[in-house]
Amino acid sequence: MPDNTQKPVLAIRDLRVAFGDRRHATEVLHGISMHIRAGEKVALVGESGSGKSVTVRLAMGLLQDQKRTHVAGHIWFDGIDAAKGGPEVARRRGNRVAMIFQDPTSALNPTFKIRGQFRDVLRSGDRSISKADADRRAEAALAEVSIPDPKRALDSYAFQLSGGMNQRVMIAMALANRPQLLIADEPGTALDVTVQAQTLKLMHEMTERTGTSVLLISHNLGVVREFADRVYVIYRGRIVEHGTTAQLFHDPRHPYTRALLAAIPKISGGGLPDLPERSPDFENPLIVHEGCGEPTEAFA
């Protein structure tokens, strides 16, 4: 049963977003609410195009400054509403939230070395940090994620390191400023399956050690089952079921969740799961399992 006494690190309230001109905007999220408490590992699962990435990119303030994005609702990071977004929010949000991307190699700037980028990351947490201090901390952070020769890694460009190595670098960077929440959008799906599994294991260990909450986005229910404490199932821009991992896997109640679970065995083949056939039942209203209600505290 989740610990409801903790104040949420992130709380999303009735988030709606539409893209396009004011007249022809298409709504992609139709009122999403979710929360993550300190130390929790929460998964967001759903088929491709259901709005997982849009949700977390909004939370990171990455979509709001586009002209054709229309946002309603709230994204609370203790006391700050980030729904309006923009670089201002990114700065104020500071390093409470960090993000890991799907393809680690392309998430690193190819024109300068890991060292420079790591400095930028550390500087965003502590503006007055000296170069020497930053380098020392970067080395320590890389050693923590078991990179064999941190000095050499720092002096490499991303394209000189393997995908798995870059993934470790990304995790080290993301956790370097000790964020309260780590968002991982299908981490490592661009890499091969074993490296992906190693990445998730590393992420699990690291966040356990630091007490960082995690919001994991994944297609892969097998991964979710091992990794997450709590799961939100999203279908076409709506959360359709929400419960602890145990509740959801043992007692799936929403037809869409059932269909997703039915697709699991096929994953062992290594490819993506076959998606369930669309069914009108999938539009059924939200099901929330016992003890998993949204927090009632006011955040403003």
Added chain:
Amino acid sequence: MSNILRSFLYRLGAALIVMIGISMLIFAIARVMPGDPARIALGPNATAEQVAALRLERHLDAPLPVQYWEFVKSVATGDLGKSLYTNRPVTTDIAQFLPATLELVFVSGILMILIGLPIGILSAHYRGRFPDHVGRLISLLGVCTPAFVWGVILQLVLGYFWGWFPIEGQLSQSVTAPPAVTGFMLIDMALAGNGAGFLDALHHLILPALALAMSGLGQTARLTRSNMNEVYERPYVEMARAYGFPGRRIAMRYGFRPALIPTLTILGLEFAAMLGNAFLVEKVFGWPGLSRYGVEVILRKDLDAIVGTVLVIAAAFLIVNIIVDILVNIINPRIRLAAGRA
């Protein structure tokens, strides 16, 4: 590092082959243009014997390959022949006129970079907003309007109406030219320790340089903008935003720097293209440069001078391209490191 050297030698070799091709082409073209160069040089009053004598002296009646062979032999000794018009060695003429053109083109290139890159960066950074609209308008006007039209516009507005800049020439009449050491006006003024003269020369240089720079400047801004916009879609820019890096840092290190690599190549071509465009600007501003000389000798069918001028301009073009290639290799770590490893 040795591989950068190797690729440099390779490019040098390629440039040499291009030079030989160009020399054959221009050599042949100059000789099939209508009109008898000896007759044009000597004027309508010369006798047929005089014309024949000049033709003989210059081997004009020999078959083309023989003439070309003679030409190659003399080029190998640094002799580009003699102008039929000025009656001086072509190298002397070129040495006199080339520095003014190089100075003009060089300053134009600097203006192109100093103005074009920032416009492009601002456009990309403020995409779809006011600075972007202004930047795009400037670059569009720059690209669409020929250099000589810019020349006339700048002359009229900044020179004639507002009187901020001189309209013509390299120096004011009250200023005496410095002793020609390098041939470059600015450098010679500086060497002569003539501060006021240096400023006067610079003052004269700005309008023609700006007119010549406009098209490349517009192209640079457009390319920088579109390359940066493309880079802005990359995950590492999203990452930089997610971490809340300062806007300027995102623009310069995460947006501009990766975008500079493809931009630089085109920038080099624009720079080299200025050598060709310089003629019209030199004409408009009465600038005593090589391009103007080149056209005069073409109209007079001054064979050796035509070939010499074209070769020198082609060589300058190729040299600029080689320099740009090397720069691209140096700023692109992927190429630099690949070269070091192999």
